[in-house]
Amino acid sequence: KAGVTQTPRYLIKTRGQQVTLSCSPISGHRSVSWYQQTPGQGLQFLFEYFSETQRNKGNFPGRFSGRQFSNSRSEMNVSTLELGDSALYLCASSPDGPPREQYFGPGTRLTVT
Amino acid sequence: DQQVKQNSPSLSVQEGRISILNCDYTNSMFDYFLWYKKYPAEGPTFLISISSIKDKNEDGRFTVFLNKSAKHLSLHIVPSQPGDSAVYFCAASGYTGNQFYFGTGTSLTVIP
Numbered sequence: 647k648a649g650v651t652q653t654p655r656y657l658i659k660t661r662g663q664q665v666t667l668s669c670s671p672i673s674g675h676r677s678v679s680w681y682q683q684t685p686g687q688g689l690q691f692l693f694e695y696f697s698e699t700q701r702n703k704g705n706f707p708g709r710f711s712g713r714q715f716s717n718s719r720s721e722m723n724v725s726t727l728e729l730g731d732s733a734l735y736l737c738a739s740s741p742d743g744p745p746r747e748q749y750f751g752p753g754t755r756l757t758v759t
Numbered sequence: 760d761q762q763v764k765q766n767s768p769s770l771s772v773q774e775g776r777i778s779i780l781n782c783d784y785t786n787s788m789f790d791y792f793l794w795y796k797k798y799p800a801e802g803p804t805f806l807i808s809i810s811s812i813k814d815k816n817e818d819g820r821f822t823v824f825l826n827k828s829a830k831h832l833s834l835h836i837v838p839s840q841p842g843d844s845a846v847y848f849c850a851a852s853g854y855t856g857n858q859f860y861f862g863t864g865t866s867l868t869v870i871p
Contacts, residue, residue: 677856688848688864689850691859694858736802736803746857747793747805748857
């Protein structure tokens with residue numbers, strides 16, 4: 647099976663702009679989670695989508711939002727970008743069921759200038 | 760508040776010896792734990808998992824031990840190989856979906 651794919655791999659945006667990141671999960675996986683990784687904070691959970699519904703949400707401001715489509719692909723949007731949003735954004739997919747192993751994509755490196 | 764902690768930022772081990780990576784957690788509701796390996800510029804790669812109904816899980820050279828009373832888990836790699844050099848993360852979740860809390864990682868260097 648193909649792994650988790652994320653596009654784009656690299657992005658440079660200006661403060662105040664918005665950005666949309668995309669994630670395609672492993673075929674058959676319906677759960678998609680998003681994480682932010684920064685040097686100081688490690689991996690921080692943003693949110694999880696399952697069957698097009700947000701199932702869990704981390705402690706991030708409302709500028710961070712997401713959605714999931716009927717084919718399980720997911721998008722994450724960040725509005726009004728701040729310098730502190732510069733990070734590696736990772737997407738992970740999981741098979742159905744209770745907490746299960748998460749398989750990560752390569753990430754999108756976002757730089758806000 | 761860091762609910763999952765890896766107190767050793769780095770670890771160096773000779774090739775062929777055992778590597779022991781440690782992880783502590785504070786939330787007694789956590790009942791599922793994962794270990795990941797991460798190379799620079801790549802996403803984390805799943806290594807091994809353990810649920811709270813077990814105290815040990817093995818997969819080849821990798822063994823994870825869970826001590827629920829101490830809220831502590833460890834990953835043993837035997838024998839260590841140079842290709843094991845990477846950053847290792849532990850992660851924990853309660854039985855409410857896939858919201859995982861990650862530790863800050865331990866950078867393992869296996870010296871040939």
